[in-house]
Amino acid sequence: MAHDIHVVGGGLAGSEAAWQLAEAGFRVRLSEMRGSGETTAAHQTDGLAELVCSNSFRSDDAEANAVGLLHQEMRTLGSLILREADRHRVPAGSALAVDRDGYSAGVTAALGAHPNITLVRERVDLLPDGPAIVATGPLTAPGLADSIGQATGRDALAFFDALAPIVHRDSIDLDTAWFASRWDKGETKDYINCPMDKEQYLAFHQGLIEGEKTPFKEWEKDTPYFEGCMPIEVMAERGVDTLRYGPMKPVGLDDPKTGRWPHAVVQLRQDNASATLWNIVGFQTKLKHADQVRLFRTIPGLQNAEFARLGGLHRNTFIRSPELLDGTLRLKNRPHVRFAGQITGCEGYIESAAIGLLAGRFAAAELRGETMASPPVETALGALLNHITGAAVAETYQPMNVNFGLFPPIPGRSRKGDRKRLYTDRARAALGEWITPRPFEEADSPPVSAPVVA
Known part of the structure; x- marks a missing residue:
C-alpha cells in the first residue's frame, strides 16, 4: 500500500x-x-x-x-x-x-x-x-x-536507564512481608512491603557497594546517569541513608508485627493482571546477575525469591x-x-x-x-x-x-x-x-493534494 x-x-x-x-x-x-x-x-x-x-x-x-x-x-x-x-x-x-x-x-x-x-x-x-x-x-x-x-x-547525548528485577509472587514470604498502600497513602493495599531492621539494612547497603557491577563498554564511559532512573547501587554510594530517604523509605508503614516503622522497607508492585509477577520498586540496577540473586535474597520476605527477570542496564540517547x-x-x-x-x-x-x-x-x-x-x-x-x-x-x-x-x-x-x-x-x-474548534477534523481519507510516497 x-x-x-x-x-x-x-x-x-x-x-x-x-x-x-x-x-x-x-x-x-x-x-x-x-x-x-x-x-x-x-x-x-x-x-x-x-x-x-x-x-x-x-x-x-x-x-x-x-x-x-x-x-x-x-x-x-x-x-x-x-x-x-x-x-x-x-x-x-x-x-x-x-x-x-x-x-x-x-x-x-x-x-x-x-x-x-x-x-x-x-x-x-x-x-x-x-x-x-x-x-x-x-x-x-x-x-x-x-x-x-x-x-x-x-x-x-546519552544517559543510562536500568531495569528493576521482577519476582514470582508465590516465592515471597508473606509471613514476613505485608500488604499496604504506597507509604501508607490511600485506602487500597496494593504494595508488598519487606521490612529491614538497622543491622539488615546496613549489611544490604554494604552489599550494594561491594557487589560486582556490569563493566562499561568503551562507548559508555563518561556517560551521565539520569536522576529519574538512578541505579540503586549508585544511590547507595551517595551516603548510607540515601536509600532510606528514597525507594526504601519506611515513612507511614507500620509493621503489623511491631506496630512501628521498620528502619527501611523494600516495596514490590504488581506487574501483571494475574498478580503472579511483582517488581521491586525503585531497584533499577547494574549489579551482575549472580550478585543480584545473592543480595536481594537477604531482604526479609525475599529469602526464597524466584526471579522472572533480573535487573539490567542499557544506554539511552537523545x-x-x-x-x-x-x-x-x-x-x-x-x-x-x-x-x-x-x-x-x-x-x-x-x-x-x-x-x-x-x-x-x-x-x-x-x-x-x-x-x-x-x-x-x-x-x-x-x-x-x-x-x-x-x-x-x-x-x-x-x-x-x-x-x-x-x-x-x-x-x-x-x-x-x-x-x-x-x-x-x-x-x-x-x-x-x-480543541474547540478541533486542530483538525477527522476524515475517512486524506485530501487529494496530500503527498503520497510509494
Whole structure:
C-alpha cells in the first residue's frame, strides 16, 4: 500500500503517532525492526509499545499530579496508549499500572487491524526522504543513529536507564512481608512491603557497594546517569541513608508485627493482571546477575525469591531538541522529518507517548495543508512540548518527566495543595479552548493534494 507518511519505530511514541495519523485518515507505513531478526539490548519481544522497564505509567490522579493530568489530556484526544492501558490495568493504588504482555498485545492488535496502517518489520538505516516521524527511542539502531548524527551535525547525548528485577509472587514470604498502600497513602493495599531492621539494612547497603557491577563498554564511559532512573547501587554510594530517604523509605508503614516503622522497607508492585509477577520498586540496577540473586535474597520476605527477570542496564540517547527541532517537532534543516518520544529527550512512558501524539497531530495538519496551533503551555501537553522545543539553554538540556515546575507559575500566593488544583483547573480550561474548534477534523481519507510516497 502506498503511504502518505512513514513512522519509524513501534514503541509507545511511534505507535501513538501512527494511530493519530491513521485515525485522521492518512495512510501510514509503520516500520519496526523487532520481528525482522533484529532486536535491542533491552527488548524481549517483538510486540509494539513493549514496556522494557516498569509496568507503571505512574500517578493517574488528574487533580493533584502533572502526570495524571497528562493522562487525562491524552484520553481526551483519543490516545491509543491510554485506551489500552485502561483496558489492561492492574491494581496499583492511585497509579496506572498495566499487565505488560496484555497491554503490548492490545496495542499491536489495534495497529495491525487498522486499515490505514501497514506494519512492516524492517530496520531503517537512513532518515526517510519523504514525510516522516522518527520515534526509534533511546536504543536507535547504529545506522539510523549515524544518519541522524550526519543530519544534525552533533553527537547525541546519552544517559543510562536500568531495569528493576521482577519476582514470582508465590516465592515471597508473606509471613514476613505485608500488604499496604504506597507509604501508607490511600485506602487500597496494593504494595508488598519487606521490612529491614538497622543491622539488615546496613549489611544490604554494604552489599550494594561491594557487589560486582556490569563493566562499561568503551562507548559508555563518561556517560551521565539520569536522576529519574538512578541505579540503586549508585544511590547507595551517595551516603548510607540515601536509600532510606528514597525507594526504601519506611515513612507511614507500620509493621503489623511491631506496630512501628521498620528502619527501611523494600516495596514490590504488581506487574501483571494475574498478580503472579511483582517488581521491586525503585531497584533499577547494574549489579551482575549472580550478585543480584545473592543480595536481594537477604531482604526479609525475599529469602526464597524466584526471579522472572533480573535487573539490567542499557544506554539511552537523545538529541538536543531545543536546538535542533522547531515548535512542531520538525528537524529544522530537514523539516519533512519530525522526531517523537524519548529520542527527543522527554523521560517516561507517558511523556514519550504524549510527544508521539503531538507529532502525529502536527503531521496530520501539515498533510492537510493546515497549521495546527501548539497546545497552550498551561496544559500538560503544552508544558512538556515547550520543555523539549523551547528550553532556554540547549547545552544543558536533560531528560525531564512532566511536572508542575514546567508549567507557567500560578499568579499570587496559595497553599501547596490549592496550587496543584489551580494548575489542573487552568489546564483543563486551556485544553478546552485549544480543541474547540478541533486542530483538525477527522476524515475517512486524506485530501487529494496530500503527498503520497510509494
